Amino acid sequence: DTAVSQTPKYLVTQMGNDKSIKCEQNLGHDTMYWYKQDSKKFLKIMFSYNNKELIINETVPNRFSPKSPDKAHLNLHINSLELGDSAVYFCASSQKRSYGYTFGSGTRLTVV
Amino acid sequence: AQRVTQPEKLLSVFKGAPVELKCNYSYSGSPELFWYVQYSRQRLQLLLRHISRESIKGFTADLNKGETSFHLKKPFAQEEDSAMYYCALSGLGGNKLVFGAGTILRVKS
Numbered sequence: 001d002t003a004v005s006q007t008p009k010y011l012v013t014q015m016g017n018d019k020s021i022k023c024e025q026n027l028g029h030d031t032m033y034w035y036k037q038d039s040k041k042f043l044k045i046m047f048s049y050n051n052k053e054l055i056i057n058e059t060v061p062n063r064f065s066p067k068s069p070d071k072a073h074l075n076l077h078i079n080s081l082e083l084g085d086s087a088v089y090f091c092a093s094s095q096k097r098s099y100g101y102t103f104g105s106g107t108r109l110t111v112v
Numbered sequence: 113a114q115r116v117t118q119p120e121k122l123l124s125v126f127k128g129a130p131v132e133l134k135c136n137y138s139y140s141g142s143p144e145l146f147w148y149v150q151y152s153r154q155r156l157q158l159l160l161r162h163i164s165r166e167s168i169k170g171f172t173a174d175l176n177k178g179e180t181s182f183h184l185k186k187p188f189a190q191e192e193d194s195a196m197y198y199c200a201l202s203g204l205g206g207n208k209l210v211f212g213a214g215t216i217l218r219v220k221s
Contacts, residue, residue, distance in 0.1 A: 102158070
């Protein structure tokens with residue numbers, strides 16, 4: 001199946017831990033993104049990579065670090081997790097501005 | 113700066129009634145506008161792009177540059193249309209997509 005896939009789907013962890021979320025797309029898209037959907041369902045962009053190069057880095061705590069080993073993968077590593085990091089994190093990819101994005105199914109992160 | 117406003121948090125209609133989900137935008141350049149739908153606990157799916165001028169699942173949306181609006185319409189709502197709908201704008205620079213706050217559409221039987 002051609003898609004954007006994220007793992008894990010659910011992640012429950014304690015405050016202070018470090019965790020990673022992985023994303024892979026096999027659509028041949030050049031650009032990948034991380035979005036955060038908060039408890040009020042508001043979607044905000046965090047990062048964007050184009051061909052392994054960081055092009056968007058919104059105001060995000062530096063505990064969040066994206067890594068793109070190649071243009072098909074974009075991972076998100078989070079250090080020293082806090083309660084406020086609890087959210088759904090969506091990965092997405094796109095090829096051209098006018099085509100819109102293809103989203104992954106999301107990772108529901110709960111910090112306890 | 114890019115900004116998308118969806119004034120209604122919740123829109124509740126009866127099955128068979130017309131639906132209009134409002135979206136206004138602010139952007140100084142030439143925007144690309146989209147509607148995305150998110151069914152309960154699922155991924156966001158692209159519903160419509162203004163550039164393609166298509167109708168998907170009976171929904172249409174017309175870009176009105178004078179009113180800076182991109183309202184989503186459907187003449188007869190169905191129960192399976194119940195979902196969260198997001199309007200989104202892409203401006204120039206990095207393909208960044210900015211989302212509105214979303215509108216929950218509830219279709220009652």
